[in-house]
Amino acid sequence: MRTDKCIPDIATALREAGVRDGMTLSFHHHLRDGDFVVNRVLDALETLGVEGMRIALSSVFPVHEPLIRHIKSGLVRSLDTDYVSGPVAKAISSGILAQPVMFRSHGGRPRAIGEGSLHIDIACVAAPCVDGLGNINGSGGPSACGSLGYILPDAAHAGRVIAITDFVSKEPLRSISIPHSSVDYIVKVDTIGDPAGIVSGSINLTRDPVAHAIARNAQAVIRASGLLRDGFNYQTGAGGASLAASQYLREDMRRMGLHGGFLLGGITRYMVDMLEEKLFDAIFDVQCFDLHSVRSIAENAAHHEISADSYANPGRKSCYVDFLDVVLLGASEVDVNFNVNVHTDSNGMLIGGSGGHNDAAAGANMTIIVAPLVRARLPIVVERCTTITTPGASVDVLVTERGIAINPARAELAARLKEARLPLYSIEELRAMALNITGTPKKLALSDQVVGLVEYRNGTIIDSIYAIRDS
Amino acid sequence: MSGIKTAIAGTLESNDIMITVSPSRQEGKNTIAVESIVMRQFGPAIIAAIEDSLTQFEVGFVHIDARDRGALECTIKARMEAALLRYKELPS
Amino acid sequence: MKRCRSMLFMPGNNPGMLASAQSLGADCVIFDMEDAVAQTEKDAARILIRHALTYMRPQGVGVAVRINALDTAFWKEDIAAVVRGGADFVLAPKTNGPDYVRELMAGLEAAEAEHGVKDARIVVFALVESALGIENAFAIASAHKRLGGMLLGAEDLTAELGARRSAGGDEIFHARSRILMACRAAGIRAIDTPFPFVTDLEALAADAAFAAQLGFDGKAAISPHHIVTINAAFSPSPEQINWAGRVMAVARRAAGEGKGVASLDGMMIDLPVIKRAERILAMCDGPVEDFHAN
Known part of the structure; x- marks a missing residue:
């Protein structure tokens, strides 16, 4: 009988896995802002005295602030991620890394891993629940987070896989996200995360009246688009206007007696409620945002975990996003060519990343961007985005509280919305409307130091992110 | 702060600006200090709006401290007007 | 209005x-x-x-x-x-x-x-x-x-x-x-x-x-x-709008033919009915006139 998989501590596991200077270690973000695993592994690497590591972490959260220290010490040389927030985002914008961060999409990441352009030496799995063999799922244990969709490609392709867990099930797992046959080492620690930061107890619907005004317009667009019919497949972000629009969609579906196909992406209770109400057949889930969805994925056979690979990898024969009828996505800026920025704010400061943004936009039949026309004196419709996350060719409609603009390439959609008497404008008109309210902002002066490269889902570098110049 | 003539208008809520008027720190001129979340885009425009209001409402030489949370120009002028009129009402 | x-x-x-x-x-x-x-x-x-x-x-x-x-x-x-x-x-x-x-x-x-x-x-x-x-x-x-x-x-x-x-x-x-x-x-x-x-x-x-x-x-x-x-x-239902539109059509035709009384679906179209129809149509979406015409 094998017992050598169980290793007493992280440093030992890393040594066993053959960790060396300059290696690429990968991590995932399902434990979100409650994650302890990344910081623990970095601390272990520090004790091992290695340096120049590449950290491929699917999303960086405020909890990952210690990365800054490890970058300064030389332990971490580069980052590969789909999304950054918090202090690390600020540090990157200030130019802390000599090498630009590689920004991918949630579908681009598994593509890069599969094709080998992102080679992972060691994958570190934050494993909420492990059984005696080393099978892993995200549904059990004190740090349950539901889906483990983003780390599945890593576990399948990495040279070595280390599972770090705080819960070993005595029973063999019935539902298995990562099979023991992919797992080299299991390290049991006291805790892998802070439940309060892993999932929000509940993501509340916004009361912001402007967000609701945007949502009403989005609802009207979906209704008028002709896409809302039986079998309708839908994805939305967890932003205020998107969630509110989903509630209105739900009312429409009830009233019309419609029965949808699937809900996709990051999942909240509002999606789960729609599944339980039988408005949709299934949920395909890469990430659970709240306790409701964690419970649902464990209990409801129609709520499926999917990997980032089948979710959005454009190199596959198909991926889930290809089957979307409608996706609702946010924006920090939209330009007159319908390009969308969710990487940086209007000061050029890093505030996010694609996540699944440009994947879902590319796949969906209709991509709706929901955003306020003006956000605290900043016009959201701009001449050119500070950073392009999602190319305008994959964006169909911009919905604001004051009006709707349709990509000129979508004449048929424009005709439908016109017939429904929606408040349609050209995007230039929306821009003029915004400038009329705010006045013309001064052009932003950024430094010429490149701190990030934006890789489109297909592997093309479509933009660069520049350091913020001290003002 | 006691003894220094000060008037305030506006709030620190989003889309608003808090204007504090006090006696000028330099003989014979107005002084203006601005902190704004849209400094890079609208810094000069905010200062210009404040100067406009100072010209319009004669209150002698003052120091303006402006803390901006993305106020539109008409809001800046409204808050300046309120603050300057309040300042005028104060006993010197 | x-x-x-x-x-x-x-x-x-x-x-x-x-x-x-x-x-x-x-x-x-x-x-x-x-x-x-x-x-x-x-x-x-x-x-x-x-x-x-x-x-x-x-x-x-x-x-x-x-x-x-x-x-x-x-x-x-x-x-x-x-x-x-x-x-x-x-x-x-x-x-x-x-x-x-x-x-x-x-x-x-x-x-x-x-x-x-x-x-x-x-x-x-x-x-x-x-x-x-x-x-x-x-x-x-x-x-x-x-x-x-x-x-x-x-x-x-x-x-x-x-x-x-x-x-x-x-x-x-x-x-x-x-x-x-x-x-x-x-x-x-x-x-x-x-x-x-x-x-x-x-x-x-x-x-x-x-x-x-x-x-x-x-x-x-x-x-x-x-x-x-x-x-x-406060918006009329589609049925109400339809009814009001028909009432107005009947009333116009009667007026054109110089008839004092007309009827629709067995109901007499007199002035109160026409007024009600006008009120319904005024509450519909559509080109809006000035507030101050009242």
Whole structure:
């Protein structure tokens, strides 16, 4: 009988896995802002005295602030991620890394891993629940987070896989996200995360009246688009206007007696409620945002975990996003060519990343961007985005509280919305409307130091992110 | 702060600006200090709006401290007007 | 006559809210200088509202300003700010009798004269929210030609009566009827009281439907989340629109043929029926005319 998989501590596991200077270690973000695993592994690497590591972490959260220290010490040389927030985002914008961060999409990441352009030496799995063999799922244990969709490609392709867990099930797992046959080492620690930061107890619907005004317009667009019919497949972000629009969609579906196909992406209770109400057949889930969805994925056979690979990898024969009828996505800026920025704010400061943004936009039949026309004196419709996350060719409609603009390439959609008497404008008109309210902002002066490269889902570098110049 | 003539208008809520008027720190001129979340885009425009209001409402030489949370120009002028009129009402 | 299905109160000292006024779906917004503004901020709110009226006037939305009551030190300056900034309506709180209306009108005309405003565009709506005001409803409604409508304010009223406010609204039935009757008798608009239970949207729908059934032209709101429900309650159904369209067609044909009487589906189309049809069509979406044609 094998017992050598169980290793007493992280440093030992890393040594066993053959960790060396300059290696690429990968991590995932399902434990979100409650994650302890990344910081623990970095601390272990520090004790091992290695340096120049590449950290491929699917999303960086405020909890990952210690990365800054490890970058300064030389332990971490580069980052590969789909999304950054918090202090690390600020540090990157200030130019802390000599090498630009590689920004991918949630579908681009598994593509890069599969094709080998992102080679992972060691994958570190934050494993909420492990059984005696080393099978892993995200549904059990004190740090349950539901889906483990983003780390599945890593576990399948990495040279070595280390599972770090705080819960070993005595029973063999019935539902298995990562099979023991992919797992080299299991390290049991006291805790892998802070439940309060892993999932929000509940993501509340916004009361912001402007967000609701945007949502009403989005609802009207979906209704008028002709896409809302039986079998309708839908994805939305967890932003205020998107969630509110989903509630209105739900009312429409009830009233019309419609029965949808699937809900996709990051999942909240509002999606789960729609599944339980039988408005949709299934949920395909890469990430659970709240306790409701964690419970649902464990209990409801129609709520499926999917990997980032089948979710959005454009190199596959198909991926889930290809089957979307409608996706609702946010924006920090939209330009007159319908390009969308969710990487940086209007000061050029890093505030996010694609996540699944440009994947879902590319796949969906209709991509709706929901955003306020003006956000605290900043016009959201701009001449050119500070950073392009999602190319305008994959964006169909911009919905604001004051009006709707349709990509000129979508004449048929424009005709439908016109017939429904929606408040349609050209995007230039929306821009003029915004400038009329705010006045013309001064052009932003950024430094010429490149701190990030934006890789489109297909592997093309479509933009660069520049350091913020001290003002 | 006691003894220094000060008037305030506006709030620190989003889309608003808090204007504090006090006696000028330099003989014979107005002084203006601005902190704004849209400094890079609208810094000069905010200062210009404040100067406009100072010209319009004669209150002698003052120091303006402006803390901006993305106020539109008409809001800046409204808050300046309120603050300057309040300042005028104060006993010197 | 432009629709006034929903009239949304907005706190007058909040620039973010004032800037969003256009986008909330209300037929009319009420920039509030009264209850939503602290005593110490009356001056700042008045100035802010004047600037908002001048520089970021909502488009395609009626704009009212609720001034402070006539027993306060604020109202004359409030009116002056509205006259300078320009608005569709002044909403006069705590209106209790015809003298109150006349005093207000005198103040309004004085302000207009002082600021050289000659068109007398601003229409006054009276907010009636006391027992005395209800008893004087018709005297108020007919006190002045510039009074364009009355709003019931049930919160102050029920407090004064010692009534318990309920979602069903039995306690305000009499007041609603009095306001409505007075408005119709005087030929002005009748606007129902806001629904006070902010999160109970189902009860709101029933309450708004009842007000519409009574005959109110619209309903005030204290929450932007009430607007969609209120607009729906005061919009005619497709069946009603269809019926009204057919009535008008029959009436036109009868008039063209010089016939005095016509009928539709076995119902005689006489003047009251035509008036009802006209009212329904006036409440539909469609090209809207000027507010001040009434």
